[in-house]
Amino acid sequence: MTDHTLSHWGLYEVEAGPDGKPVLKPSRHDPDPSPIGLDQLEADTTRLRIRRPAVRASFLAGERDKTHLRGQEPFVEVEWAEAISLVAGQLDDVISRHGNRAIFGGSYGWSSAGRFHHAQGQIHRFLNCLGGYVRHRDSYSHAAANVVLPHIVAPLDQLMGQHTSWDVLAQHCELFIAFGGVPLKNAQVTAGGAMRHRVKAGLNAMARAGTRFISITPLRDDLKLDGAFEWIPIRPNTDTALMLGLAHTMLANDRHDRAFLDRYCTGFEAVRDYLLGKADGIVKDAAWAAAITGIAEERILRLSGEIVDNRTTMNVAWSLQRARHGEQPYWAVITLAAMAGQIGLPGGGFGVGYGAVNSVGTAQTRMGGPTFPQGRNGVADFIPVARITDLLTRPGERFDYNGQVHTYPDIRLVYWAGGNPFHHHQDLNGLLKAWQRPETVIVHEQYWNPIARMADIVLPATTSLERNDIGYAGREGHLVAMKKATAPIGEARDDFAIFRSLASQMNIEHAFTEGRDEAGWLRWLYDQALTESARLGLSLPSFEQFWEDGVIDLGDMAESPVMLSGFRQDPQANRLPTPSGRIELYSKTVAGFGYDDCPGHAVWLEPDEWLGSAQSAQFPLHLVSNQPVRRLHSQLDHSPHSVEGKVGGREAALINPADAAARGIADGATIRIFNQRGSCLAGARVTDAVMAGVIILPTGAWFDPDRIAAGVPLERHGNPNVLTLDRGTSRLAQGSSAQTCLVEIEIARETPRQEAFDNPVLITAARG
Numbered sequence: 001m002t003d004h005t006l007s008h009w010g011l012y013e014v015e016a017g018p019d020g021k022p023v024l025k026p027s028r029h030d031p032d033p034s035p036i037g038l039d040q041l042e043a044d045t046t047r048l049r050i051r052r053p054a055v056r057a058s059f060l061a062g063e064r065d066k067t068h069l070r071g072q073e074p075f076v077e078v079e080w081a082e083a084i085s086l087v088a089g090q091l092d093d094v095i096s097r098h099g100n101r102a103i104f105g106g107s108y109g110w111s112s113a114g115r116f117h118h119a120q121g122q123i124h125r126f127l128n129c130l131g132g133y134v135r136h137r138d139s140y141s142h143a144a145a146n147v148v149l150p151h152i153v154a155p156l157d158q159l160m161g162q163h164t165s166w167d168v169l170a171q172h173c174e175l176f177i178a179f180g181g182v183p184l185k186n187a188q189v190t191a192g193g194a195m196r197h198r199v200k201a202g203l204n205a206m207a208r209a210g211t212r213f214i215s216i217t218p219l220r221d222d223l224k225l226d227g228a229f230e231w232i233p234i235r236p237n238t239d240t241a242l243m244l245g246l247a248h249t250m251l252a253n254d255r256h257d258r259a260f261l262d263r264y265c266t267g268f269e270a271v272r273d274y275l276l277g278k279a280d281g282i283v284k285d286a287a288w289a290a291a292i293t294g295i296a297e298e299r300i301l302r303l304s305g306e307i308v309d310n311r312t313t314m315n316v317a318w319s320l321q322r323a324r325h326g327e328q329p330y331w332a333v334i335t336l337a338a339m340a341g342q343i344g345l346p347g348g349g350f351g352v353g354y355g356a357v358n359s360v361g362t363a364q365t366r367m368g369g370p371t372f373p374q375g376r377n378g379v380a381d382f383i384p385v386a387r388i389t390d391l392l393t394r395p396g397e398r399f400d401y402n403g404q405v406h407t408y409p410d411i412r413l414v415y416w417a418g419g420n421p422f423h424h425h426q427d428l429n430g431l432l433k434a435w436q437r438p439e440t441v442i443v444h445e446q447y448w449n450p451i452a453r454m455a456d457i458v459l460p461a462t463t464s465l466e467r468n469d470i471g472y473a474g475r476e477g478h479l480v481a482m483k484k485a486t487a488p489i490g491e492a493r494d495d496f497a498i499f500r501s502l503a504s505q506m507n508i509e510h511a512f513t514e515g516r517d518e519a520g521w522l523r524w525l526y527d528q529a530l531t532e533s534a535r536l537g538l539s540l541p542s543f544e545q546f547w548e549d550g551v552i553d554l555g556d557m558a559e560s561p562v563m564l565s566g567f568r569q570d571p572q573a574n575r576l577p578t579p580s581g582r583i584e585l586y587s588k589t590v591a592g593f594g595y596d597d598c599p600g601h602a603v604w605l606e607p608d609e610w611l612g613s614a615q616s617a618q619f620p621l622h623l624v625s626n627q628p629v630r631r632l633h634s635q636l637d638h639s640p641h642s643v644e645g646k647v648g649g650r651e652a653a654l655i656n657p658a659d660a661a662a663r664g665i666a667d668g669a670t671i672r673i674f675n676q677r678g679s680c681l682a683g684a685r686v687t688d689a690v691m692a693g694v695i696i697l698p699t700g701a702w703f704d705p706d707r708i709a710a711g712v713p714l715e716r717h718g719n720p721n722v723l724t725l726d727r728g729t730s731r732l733a734q735g736s737s738a739q740t741c742l743v744e745i746e747i748a749r750e751t752p753r754q755e756a757f758d759n760p761v762l763i764t765a766a767r768g
Contacts, residue, residue: 002014002550003483003550004027004480004481004482004483004550005024005464005465005471005480005482005483005485006113006114006192006195006464006471006480006482007036007037007113007193007464008113008189008193008632009034009036009188009189009193009632010026010027010030010034010037010188010193010195010197011026011027011029011030011193011194011195011471011478011480011551012024012025012026012027012038013025013026013027013028014483014485021041021486022485022486023041024038024039024040025038027195027196029195030194030195030196030197031196031197031198031201032197032198032199032200032201033197034194035630035641036188036630036631036632036636036641037636037639039636039639039640039641040465040636040639041465042639042640044638044640044643045638045640046489047758047759048447048448048449048638048757048759049446049447049448049460049489049490049492050445050446050447050448050458050460050461050490050492051460051489051490051491052077052078052460052490052491053079053080053082053083053457053458053459053460053491054076054077054078054457054458054460054762055083055086055456055457055458056073056076056455056456056457057073057074057075057076057763058073059456059457060076060078060086064439064440067436067437067438067439068436070435070436070454070455070456071432071450071453071454071705073761074760074761074762074763075458075760075761075762075763076762076763077762077763080493080501083459084498084501084502084505085505086457087442087457087459088502088505088506090413090440090442090457091103091413091415091502091506092506094412095130095131097412098410098412100131100132100133100378101134101379101381101409101410102409102410102412102413103127103133103134103411103412103413103415104134104388104391104411104413104414104415105123105124105127105133105135106136106388106414106415106417106419106421107119107120107123107124107416107417107418108120108136108140108385108418108419108424109418109419109420109424109633110189110632110633110635111417111419112418112464112469113191113192113193113464113471113473113482114464114467114469114470115192115370115371115372115469115470115471115525116372116469116518116521116522116525117462117469117494117496118372118418119417119419119444119461119495120417120418120419121371121372121374122372122417122495122496122499123415123416123417123444123495123499124375124377125372125374125375125499125512126502126512127415128374128375128376128377128378129375129503129508130506130508131378131379132376132377132379133377133379133415134383134391134409135377135379135381135382136383136384136385136388137382137385138384138385138733138735139385140386140424140425140735140736140738141356142156142318142321142356143321143384143385143386143733143735143736144321144322144326144327144330144730144733145318145321145326145327145330146733146735147327147401147402147732147733147735148330148331148590148598148732148733149352150577150578151578151584151587151589152330152331152334152578152583152584152585153334153564153576153578153583153584154576154577154578155577156352156353158577159353159563160352160353160359160360161474161475162561162564163351163353163354163360163563164313164347164351164361164560164563165361165362165363165560165561165562166198166199166201166202166203166205166206166361166362166363167202167363167560168346168347168560168561169202169211169361170202170206170208170209170211171209171346171347172311172345172346172347172348173206173211173311173312173313173347173348174210174211174212174311174312174347175306175307175310175311175312175313176206176211176212176213176214176312176313176315177214177216177303177307177312177315178213178214178215178217178222178317179217179239179242179314179315179316179317179320179329179333180216180217180222180239180315180316180317180318180320181215181217181219181221181222181317182199182203182215182222182223182354182355183221183222183223183317183355183627184200184224185627185628185629186318186356186357186627187355187356187357188358188632189357189358189632190357190358190359190473190475190476191357191473192472192473192474192476193471193473193478194358194359194473194476195473195476195477195478195551195553196476197358198358198362199354199355199361200224202361204225204226204227207225207227207229208226208227212229212230212310213225213229213230214229214230214232214303215229215230215231215232216232216234216239216242216295217233217234217317218233218234218235218236218624218690218691218694218696219624219626219654219690219691219694219696220233220688220689220690221689232295233294233691234294234295234691235292235293235294235610235612236323236610236611236622236624236694237607237610237622237739237740238292238293238294238612239293239316239329239332240329240332240602240604240605241284241288241289241292241293242295242300243329243333243336244275244289244332244602244603244604245284245285245286245288245289245290245293245300245304246286246289246300246303246304246307246336247271247284247332247335247336247339248276248283248284248285248288248289249285249286249300249305250304250308250336250339250340251272251275251276251339252285253305255304255305255308256339256340256341257308257340257342259341260338260341260343261338261341261585263571264338264343264344264567264571264582264583265338265582265583265584265585266580266582266583266584266585266586267584267586267587267588267600267601268338268339268585268586270585270586270600270601271335271586274601274603284604286300286301286304292604292612307336307340308340308341311342311345311346311347311348312340312342312348313349313350313351314333314336314337314350315350315351315353315354315355316329316330316333316350316351316352317355317356318352318353318356319624319627319739321729321735322735322736322737322738322739323607323729323738323739323740324597324605324607324608324609324725324727324729324737324740325597325598325605325607325729325730326729326730326733326735326736326737327729327730327733328598328602328603328604328605330352331601331602332602333350334350334583334585335585335601335602336350337349337350338583338585343563343564343568343583344562344563344564344565344566344567344568344569345562345565346562349563349564351563358476359473359474359475359476360475362475362476362477363556363557363561364475364476364477364554364555364556364557365477365536365538365554365555365557366474366475366477366557367529367532367533367536367538367554368474368532369472369525369528369531369532370470370525370526370528370529370532371525371528372521372525381407381409383399383408384399384401384728384734384735385735385736386425386726386728386735386736386737387399387408387728387734388425388431388434389425389427389430389431389434389726391408391411392411392434392437392438393433393434393437394408395408395409395410396408396410399734400593400595400731400732401731401732401733401734402593403590403592403593403732411437411438412440413438413439413441413442414438414441414442416441416443416444416451416455417443417444417461417495418444419451420449420450420451420633420634422450422703423633423699423700423719423721424633424634424699424721425721426721426724426736426737426738427677427678427721427722427724427725427726428678428705428719428721428722429678429705429713429722430677430726431726432705435454440456440457441454441456441457442455442456443455443457443458443459444458444459444460444461444495445458445459445460445461446460446461446462446463446492447638448757448759448760449634449637449702449757450634450702450703450704453760459493459498460490460491460492461492461494461495461498462488462492462493462494464482465484465485465486466484466486466487466488466489466492466494467482467494468483468519468522469482469522470482470522470525470526470529477553477554477555477556478551478554479526479529479546479554480550480551480552481549481551483547483550494518496518496521499512500512500513522543523543526543540552585601585602586600586601587600588600590732593731593732595730595731595732597730597731597732598730598731598732598733607740608727608737609622609725609741609742610622610740610742611693616742618744619675619676619742619743619744620742620744621659621694621695621742621743621744621745622693622694622695622741622742622743623694623695623696623697623720623723623724623743624696624697624739625697625698625699625720625721625724625738625739625741626696626698626699627698627700628642628645628651628698628699628700629645630642630645631700633700634699634700634701634702635700637700637701637702637757638702638757646683646718647670647682647683647684647685648668648670648683650670650681650701650716650717650718651682651683651697651698651701651718651719651720652683652684652685652698653671653673653682653683653684653685653697653745654685654687654689654690654695654696654697655671655684655686655687655690656686656687656688656694657686657687657688658692659692659693659695660684660686663745663746663747664747665684665745665746665747666684666686667685667686668683668684668685669683669684669747669748670682670683670684670747670748670751671745671748672714672745672746672747672748672749673695673697673723673743673745674712674723674743674744674745674746675741675742675744677712677722677724677725678712678713678714678715679712679714679715679722679723680697680714680716680717680718680719680720680722680723681714681716681717681718681751695745697718697720698720699719699720699721699738701717701718701719702717702757703717703719703721703722704716704717704719704757705722720741721738723741723743724738724740724741725737725738725740727740
């Protein structure tokens with residue numbers, strides 16, 4: 001019987017290699033497996049594993065005020081007992097002096113596909129047993145959508161679970177318009193693990209059936225098909241203006257579906273008046289949109305007619321909402337789809353996630369659970385996820401969020417397990433300064449990555465291959481027995497074991513473990529799955545049989561989904577979870593918040609930085625920091641698979657030939673990308689796949705600052721977040737605005753040697 005393990009980017013089979021050591025192979029049942037993660041056991045990957053507990057030198061010496069040395073001085077390896085005692089002492093001290101509101105429980109990212117050994121669940125449960133912690137809310141990936149969509153139609157999670165399936169699209173969709181494309185590289189992953197990658201096959205099945213594709217994005221490769229498609233380049237951050245221009249054309253030509261708007265929507269009158277310019281004197285017609293987007297007026301006029309003349313699905317990529325006013329493209333596409341009148345029809349309407357993750361568009365059976373319980377948080381304070389620098393630097397100040405006013409607490413201790421804020425946050429030079437403020441930073445990590453190097457106390461954690469777990473994803477249709485494939489490296493422990501030791505020292509062990517060890521919790525979680533499967537009429541085997549079989553495939557649903565079809569069939573019996581029960585093209589609730597950066601209906605608001613702004617005279621290129629091809633965010637950036645995609649050891653930046661020629665930049669050159677916030681080095685890839693005026697630098701290169709360089713700080717590895725804007729999308733959602741960023745580029749005058757990441761300086765303490 002073949003053993004299996006699961007990662008967010010795929011199901012792996014674990015086999016014995018020629019030397020008897022385990023080797024990872026893609027699942028033979030996966031039609032389009034991702035290569036990410038196959039080299040997790042390679043020596044070039046494991047060389048950066050954290051092998052023993054380590055403490056920053058001055059911190060261990062009692063010089064706790066030298067927080068400015070985080071990331072700059074050696075670590076001292078210590079015994080586990082000393083590390084546990086030190087962590088427990090820091091927690092006790094901060095709680096006794098400042099209360100639990102002074103602890104930020106940091107955990108963000110795709111830390112494990114296993115449902116038990118998921119760092120986020122483990123740290124939150126432990127801190128809740130201590131009395132609570134300050135948490136984050138929402139997601140860097142889609143915070144703006146998370147907050148605004150419930151006001152318009154329904155929560156994002158609910159919509160993602162009912163997207164029209166690929167097979168239905170192939171049968172009925174005549175025109176698929178992809179704002180931001182449908183990037184296959186993003187669809188490599190699903191939270192909880194992708195057992196069968198379906199997006200590539202789904203898109204190509206649509207193309208074979210005759211669906212016509214239009215991809216509206218600065219990067220041609222945001223959509224890849226076996227056949228032809230139309231690429232319409234657009235200035236970044238201007239998609240809302242395009243959608244409004246299309247809507248105005250539909251209105252002016254009397255092509256909008258009045259019956260649909262009357263029966264299923266509320267507030268169209270306000271939208272109509274805005275399109276006609278009654279409030280501000282600006283008519284949002286195709287000529288207006290053309291001047292903003294750079295798309296020809298004639299193409300906008302023609303596209304509006306094509307939408308209503310065909311069964312059309314319009315999809316918005318998550319990247320569009322990671323920008324200033326990122327709520328607006330989602331509101332605008334729903335408004336446009338409502339005017340076309342095809343919402344709820346097979347192959348028509350809108351999408352808010354095709355290609356974002358593998359699971360969107362699936363027809364597989366969905367089952368809830370199992371979930372590791374986190375308990376009750378005794379602290380009410382939270383931050384929107386992308387406001388961590390503000391949290392650390394603005395204690396006591398107030399901030400707006402979704403109609404309410406909150407206050408940033410005074411954080412003295414950061415406890416982080418799972419994720420890397422020195423990847424996913426914006427303006428990393430600002431975060432670097434903010435990171436000096438807490439008294440203590442404690443991190444669980446597997447590799448000596450940037451967050452580990454920026455800690456005071458580092459506790460080595462195991463990988464998914466070094467522990468037993470249950471893999472599960474609600475929209476992927478599987479349960480996986482993730483059997484331990486190899487012994488932990490060094491003295492690494494799983495998060496549960498670490499927190500259990502801490503809980504024992506802090507007299508909360510029973511509250512944390514409930515008397516269960518790893519095996520006991522896995523059986524408890526599987527019992528949850530048994531209960532949920534019975535509710536759905538499914539029959540699962542015993543835990544023993546499941547563990548022996550390795551994988552349970554739940555199969556496909558009896559009927560493929562069509563998003564909002566029930567609402568269309570009977571809007572009274574299937575009311576939406578909005579105040580009116582209908583699609584709110586104008587929201588009285590949002591309008592009542594009084595936010596000038598997010599009014600009550602879809603609007604065009606000029607971003608802080610874009611190619612039509614005054615700043616473009618100094619910084620004439622728009623930086624798009626998209627998701628990487630060879631890794632999930634920053635995970636395994638040092639692995640051979642990731643390194644193979646770099647240029648001279650640095651992240652590759654895509655540059656249009658005209659922009660490169662104007663600056664004397666040749667393919668393969670080392671370039672400096674800079675603006676007023678920072679600068680970084682990257683390797684140039686000159687290609688006509690990116691439109692002129694735009695540069696593409698994927699996220700995830702491990703943050704590697706040159707602290708010696710004078711002037712604008714230099715990052716040596718190609719991390720775009722030293723350049724990006726750290727400002728909320730709006731006062732409504734306070735999401736990430738990473739895609740609102742202007743830069744300039746030049747050939748690098750000085751190129752500090754870029755070597756592969758290596759272990760930091762370690763001082764090995766005497767070991768008894």
